[in-house]
Amino acid sequence: xxxxxxxxxxxxxxxxxxxxxxxxxxxxxxxxxxxxxxxxxxxxxxxxxxxxxxxxxxxxxxxxxxxxxxxxxxxxxxxxxxxxxxxxxxxxxxxxxxxxxxxxxxxxxxxxxxxxxxxxxxxxxxxxxxxxxxxxx
Amino acid sequence: xxxxxxxxxxxxxxxxxxxxxxxxxxxxxxxxxxxxxxxxxxxxxxxxxxxxxxxxxxxxxxxxxxxxxxxxxxxxxxxxxxxxxxxxxxxxxxxxxxxxxxxxxxxxxxxxxxxxxxxxxxxxxxxxxxxxxxxxxxxxxxxxxxxxxxxxxxxxxxxxxxxxxxxxxxxxxxxxxxxxxxxxxxxxxxxxxxxxxxxxxxxxxxxxxxxxxxxxxxxxxxxxxxxxxxxxxxxxxxxxxxxxxxxxxxxxxxxxxxxxxxxxxxxxxxxxxxxxxxxxxxxxxxxxxxxxxxxxxxxxxxxxxxxxxxxxxxxxxxxxxxxx
Numbered sequence: 001x002x003x004x005x006x007x008x009x010x011x012x013x014x015x016x017x018x019x020x021x022x023x024x025x026x027x028x029x030x031x032x033x034x035x036x037x038x039x040x041x042x043x044x045x046x047x048x049x050x051x052x053x054x055x056x057x058x059x060x061x062x063x064x065x066x067x068x069x070x071x072x073x074x075x076x077x078x079x080x081x082x083x084x085x086x087x088x089x090x091x092x093x094x095x096x097x098x099x100x101x102x103x104x105x106x107x108x109x110x111x112x113x114x115x116x117x118x119x120x121x122x123x124x125x126x127x128x129x130x131x132x133x134x135x136x137x
Numbered sequence: 138x139x140x141x142x143x144x145x146x147x148x149x150x151x152x153x154x155x156x157x158x159x160x161x162x163x164x165x166x167x168x169x170x171x172x173x174x175x176x177x178x179x180x181x182x183x184x185x186x187x188x189x190x191x192x193x194x195x196x197x198x199x200x201x202x203x204x205x206x207x208x209x210x211x212x213x214x215x216x217x218x219x220x221x222x223x224x225x226x227x228x229x230x231x232x233x234x235x236x237x238x239x240x241x242x243x244x245x246x247x248x249x250x251x252x253x254x255x256x257x258x259x260x261x262x263x264x265x266x267x268x269x270x271x272x273x274x275x276x277x278x279x280x281x282x283x284x285x286x287x288x289x290x291x292x293x294x295x296x297x298x299x300x301x302x303x304x305x306x307x308x309x310x311x312x313x314x315x316x317x318x319x320x321x322x323x324x325x326x327x328x329x330x331x332x333x334x335x336x337x338x339x340x341x342x343x344x345x346x347x348x349x350x351x352x353x354x355x356x357x358x359x360x361x362x363x364x365x366x367x368x369x370x371x372x373x374x375x376x377x378x379x380x381x382x383x384x385x386x387x388x389x390x391x392x393x394x395x396x397x398x399x400x401x402x403x404x405x406x407x408x409x410x411x412x413x414x415x416x417x418x419x420x421x422x423x424x425x426x427x428x429x430x431x432x433x434x435x436x437x438x439x440x441x442x443x444x445x446x447x448x449x450x451x452x453x454x455x456x457x458x459x460x461x
Binding site for chain 2: 047048049051052053055056069079080082083084086087088090091092093094095096097132133
């Protein structure tokens with residue numbers, strides 16, 4: 001049997017996490033190729049509609065990365081991201097969507113290693129969960 | 138003859154939308170004066186053959202309420218579409234899937250088992266479930282097929298206009314019918330209500346603070362609340378900020394918060410996701426633990442946010458783990 005390679009869509013904030021991913025790239029760190037990155041200005045911009053739509057368009061997992069609490073370029077965007085993520089996760093449980101398919105974490109511009117670790121963890125976890133069945137009804 | 142023909146039909150609904158037509162009260166005379174009702178199963182005796190005999194496009198407008206769950210409903214909806222110039226989705230269930238659409242959180246078999254075997258008020262020792270075909274002493278009896286999922290009307294047929302509400306207020310129905318008859322037609326696909334959120338016309342809007350911050354979400358029975366103050370400011374979940382207005386603020390007038398029956402605002406695709414987003418943003422905490430705690434005080438988030446719109450939402454219902 002072929003090994004399942006999940007598609008993970010990452011929403012990365014422009015100021016910290018996207019830079020963090022760049023740092024990992026510049027340092028030529030090995031990182032799983034499962035992540036497709038969408039750069040957003042702030043993790044606070046992530047509307048729960050984006051996450052749900054992403055799943056329905058074929059993602060097996062969605063990763064939201066923002067600046068560490070207290071470090072947001074816009075002061076409180078990442079707190080908004082955390083609140084939305086928390087409520088959204090509770091809501092998705094009602095739809096039978098496993099918790100590990102959606103993850104929020106903080107990666108700063110210098111945390112190349114953390115970026116690689118978060119992505120690797122997520123890929124491993126979603127591999128175990130298997131493909132997301134988006135052919136609903 | 139000569140009067141424009143109108144048809145009214147019900148699908149998976151509670152009957153409240155039919156009641157909303159009756160609630161036109163004296164105004165129903167104005168409507169009846171202006172039109173000829175050719176089909177209204179709940180109130181008058183007509184046969185499906187009568188509709189089939191009308192030439193295509195011979196009915197000016199069909200008002201169809203209820204969601205689509207049964208084959209018979211789909212069949213008649215398609216027939217009415219063929220015969221009508223305009224089809225109006227009447228009420229939340231036809232518009233968005235409605236309360237009956239919450240059944241999409243369960244599989245078809247679970248719904249049937251619950252209704253026919255498990256509820257405490259049922260005695261069904263042989264575990265008989267409704268079947269499409271049954272042999273009754275040599276005679277075959279047919280029942281309409283029960284679809285796998287609940288659908289909103291526009292997921293089955295083309296819909297021209299929507300009258301929102303659970304049930305819609307009578308004045309919206311009257312306005313819709315009269316504007317059709319007088320040829321004052323908005324663009325196809327219009328929801329015939331306000332475009333602004335309920336809060337804009339809420340009688341309690343003066344007491345709504347500029348920034349709402351909540352430490353605990355309360356259910357109405359958990360608290361005594363000031364009937365003149367904004368519900369949200371008192372920690373009671375009210376979906377007014379993310380719900381289309383035009384309902385006449387009936388719930389607010391009756392001292393109950395908005396539950397979202399008019400659906401989302403124009404720019405929103407998924408009412409539930411938007412409700413989640415809005416309620417999350419008014420949580421007054423920064424610590425992850427505290428946020429989790431406050432978020433946990435939102436009861437049954439999926440059911441609450443999608444109370445009226447599950448079938449027409451992006452996810453449409455419970456995710457089936459087995460790939461098709």
